[in-house]
Amino acid sequence: MNDSYEPVIVGFLCNWCSYRAADLAGTSRLHYAPNMRPIRVMCSARVEPQFVLKALREGADGVLIAGCHPGECHYVDGNIKALRRYELLKRMLRQLGIEEERVQLVWAAASEGNVLADAVNRMTEQLRRLGPLRWRETVLGGDAQPEERAGEMMAKEV
């Protein structure tokens, strides 16, 4: 790892609050780390563990899930469902040896562009410190195939 390492975060933003928060951050020209790549979903409750694992496997260093504040979900309590699923997911990630900071859940109301921007900045900073996710070492242990190792070497050099 060298100084030029920049983590890549996949962000799942709910259509009604957090995506609008991100829109507002932009409209208010709040500058924040460009490391988060946004994917819009209708509600944080749509985010399946599968999506998170897929993003990590595809090379993301972290995943941010952002929804409305509790009590403010456009679909009544979708964010609470997301929270419960997130707790489960965290346990699973721990067992896989993936650091907790890599998957984060935050609440941002449509009027809170700054909250979303801060969350992205904070997470980017934490991931910079953690360095790249070495899925194969942490998750697959020594079982990786030789050709996969080659990929791994490349990943390390990023």
Next chain:
Amino acid sequence: MNEERIGVYVCHCGSNIAGTVAVEEVAQWAAKLPNVVVSRDYKFMCSSLGQELVEKDIKELGLTRVVVAACSPHMHERTFRATCERAGLNPFLFEMANIRELDSWATDDRAAATQKAKAMVSAAVRRVVYHQPLQLLPVKINPNTLIVGGGVAGITAALEIANAGYHVYLVEREPSIGGHMAQLDKTFPTLDCSACILTPKMVDVAQNKNITLLSWSQVEAVEGYVGNFTVTVRKKARYVNEEKCTGCGICIEKCPKKVIDEVFEAGLGYRKAIYRPFPQAVPKYPVIDTSNCIFFQRGKCKACQMFCPTDAIDFEQQDQILKLEVGNIILAIGYDTFDPRRIPQYGYGRLANVFTSLEFERMVNAAGPTGGRIVLRDGVTTPKSVAIIHCVGSRDKNYNEHCSRICCMYSLKFSHLLHERLPDAQVYEFYIDIRATAKRYEEFYHRVLEEGTRFIRGRVAEVTDAARMPGEEGKLIVQYEDTLIGKQRRLPVDMVILSLGMEARRDSREVAQIFGLGCEYNGFFIERHPKLDPVNTMTEGIQIAGACQGPMAIPEAVAQGAAAAARVLSLISQGTVMMEPVRAHIDADKCSGCRICNNLCPYNAIVFHEDRKVSEVITALCQGCGACVAACPSAAITGAHFTDEQVMAQIEGMLWDVQPQFAMTSMETR
């Protein structure tokens, strides 16, 4: 591999995007992505020339999918869907990449912004392949409307809609409509008599054949969606038969039980156990407050029944549960005032002569408990000096950060009324800033300045009765910092009025839950757009009006009531609405009948067929949140326009430039 032919269009948005993202580079790069047959950049994609470019390509190059990388889909998704449709392409075969709000405006790092834009474009290109043609869902609009809250905002909305010829159910939880405005004496800045301008409107409501007034009632549940809501209303027992009652008021006169009226008289006056909040109440029928009625408590009395000339008192009456079918809903539940007991150092409830602003409104009102006389709590002594404290519970991080907007103005109004009624009294206003921003407000402020009120800039630390200096005995001492001269000071006065801020209704979150709305952090309902859509909400078919949206004075509450009515009328006159087809669907062959999804749906849109042991989504009820889609262990549920395939492809596209950590995951190999 598939056969799709994608067109990619990268917008400069003048310099809004092009200033930070290398748009030409992104467009050239995108041309090499799989399935892309044409990739262009253009100054303003949303202009008619930009749109014609897309239309021409669809027709001439046979595009089957379109990606526009420009601003937020909340801005222009509809625009470009329409573009596709005009060229004969299903509008849902389009995808937007938001490289402005989420990229070029959020950083000034050109290299990083360009890289991120490429990620978003590649994600959109991969996603759009999996889009399916969808149709908007037409929904018929029931022309009846429910309005909740009969304050001035709700009354205005009800009359607008009823006068246009459509039916309105107006649900009010108090025995009478009128809201806070009915409690006020004069209204700033014109000083018209509040009741004189409000009661004619209340009578119009009572007499309008298109309005069903349900007072002393509450909404318990709402089901359905825009155009077709089913609302459950509890009409509480009044113990007065509305068919027989003539509103003569003899029962009220004869009732032996007096109770403090905490609601209408703000605790300053009394009412009976059978009561109407005020003589001009609409409807005119009284209600029996069972927790204070001697008959309900001790089984004896029935004075009201004995004297009622039309035999209208009915102790057996029961609550009624009504089911209303409506197409639109307007919420106008108003506000609550800040509870001054939360600031104990101001002494409300402990020091007799500290009054709230609402108490003062009742006191100066000729129809109020003192007959309009301004007196101390003993009921006889006239105050010689009065201190009005602004911003109580407003503009303070410990209570409410927001400015309540109306307290400066009603405080000035109080000064004026004090000078008018007690010409010899000394009046002091303790303010932080004077906010007199609407039409005629500043002029009113100057008028009050000339009348001799002393304005002291500073926050009051404490109101106390502990005298320390001669002249302070028997007085209330206001301890404050005069921020203009930077000194701590004490001022003895006879009466203190606390100008309470406006808050959301204490139960606004519960109400929001019933109607499926969002609240701000402070409990006020969230409008769809703070500038362009102030009365609409994120829930189709539900509008908000008046002070439940935020602190406001009567003219704005009226304007919002009328605006919400206009919204509803425009929907009614369309007859049908087109709804987004983002809906869940269960594949009966894959469903294992586990029923996990059944309880997850916030709209009870999923039914279980006992006979076939499978679940089914009722499309008309589903709002498309995707909670069930994410939870189904058999992957039997698809969420249209947000399918697993679409999101997975999007994830891959977003990560085009990083090394995958695992082989065999790309969509191509699936």
